[in-house]
Amino acid sequence: MHPMLLPRRAGKTVRWLQDCDHQSGASMVEVLVALVVVAIGVLGAAGLFLLSNRGTVDASFRTAAAQAASEMADRVRLNPGGAATYNVNAVIDTSVAIATDCYSVACTPVQQANFDRLVWAKSLVDNARTEPDRSHYARIPGARAVVCMDSTPNDGSPSAPACDLRANAPWVVKIWWQGRAMTAAEGSGEITRSFMMSFLP
Template sequence: MFVNAEQRGVTLVEVLVAVVVLSIGLLGLAQLQMTTLRQTQSALLRSHATLLGYDITDRMRANAAGVLAGHYNQSSVSDKQGDHDCSVVDASGTATNTTPASCTPQELAENDLLEWANTLARELPSGQGIVCLDSTPKDDPPATPGAPGCDNLGTIYVVKVWWNDGYNSSGQPVKRLFVTPFVP
C-alpha cells in the first residue's frame, strides 16, 4: 500500500539554493566592477604618461638650440635639472610662455627638465622620467629608473616615463614604462 507522506521544507531548500546562486552572481558582478575600475585607472595613468612624454618633446621643439647642444641628454633621471626662472610673467601674474633674454638654451633645458620631473612626480604615482640619446629605445629587459638603458649613441632622443600601475598579487608595485622617440 502506498502512503502519501507530505514533504516539508522543499520550498525552503529551493529558496536557499536560489540565494546561493544569486550571491555568486553578485560576487562575480562586484569582481567585474573592481576589474573595470582598475583598468580605467591604469588607462588614465597611461594617458597621463603619454601626455607628459609629449610635453617634454614640445618643450624640446621650443628650445632647438638646447637640443642641438645636447642640454636635454640626461645620464640619470635627476641629471641636468636646474631651478632657473625661465618664464616671463605679465602684469596679471600669468606666464606668457616666452623665454627672457637672460635665460640661455642650457638654462631653459635645465628648467624644462626640472619642471617636467616635478610634474611627473605630481601627476603619476612614483612618476619618473629621462630624456636621453638611445639607439635601442626598446630595451630587453625593460629599462628602470635606476638603469634607464640609455647608450648615448645616435641622434635620436628617447623620452622614457615610469610610474607605478597598481600592485601584483604579492604586494609589489607594478612598474610601467612609456617610451617615445624624438628626432630633432
C-alpha cells in the first residue's frame, strides 16, 4: 500500500467519526425535546381530565338537588293542611329522630309535614336507607336544606336561610352542599354550592 494514502485515510476516518458524534448529539437533543413536549401534553390532559371529572360530579349533585326539590314540592302540595309546619326559616335538622312513621299509621297534617321534612332531608345525605325512605337519587355530600315561603328565594346560606315567611311569597326549596372548586376565582378545596327552586302549592 502506498504510504501517502495512510494520512488521507486516517483523516477521512477522523472526520467520519466526528460526523457520527455530531449526528448522535443532535439525535439526543431531539429526543429530549420530544420527551418534554410529550410530558407537557400529558400534564395538560391530566388537568383537563381532573377538571372534567369535577364538573361531572358537580352536575350529578345539581341534578340530584333538582330531583329532591321537585319531590319536596310535591309533598307540600299533597298536604296543604300542614303548610305552616313546612314553612320554617331554618335548615332541617337530620339528627332528630322521626317521631311518627306516617308510612305505618294515619297522621295529622302537622305530623305528616314533620315526617315529610325529616325523611326528605335525611334522604339527601343518606342513600343507604331502606325503602320506602331510601333516596332515589345520588347522595349529596354535606347537604343541608330548607323549605319555606320567601319573597327573595335566591338568597341565604345554610347558617342563615333568609326566608321571610311572608304569606303571599312563593314557596322555595333551598339546598346547599359541599363541592370542589373548579376555577381560579373559586379558589381551591371545597366550597358551598346551592340549588334553589321556587314553586306554587
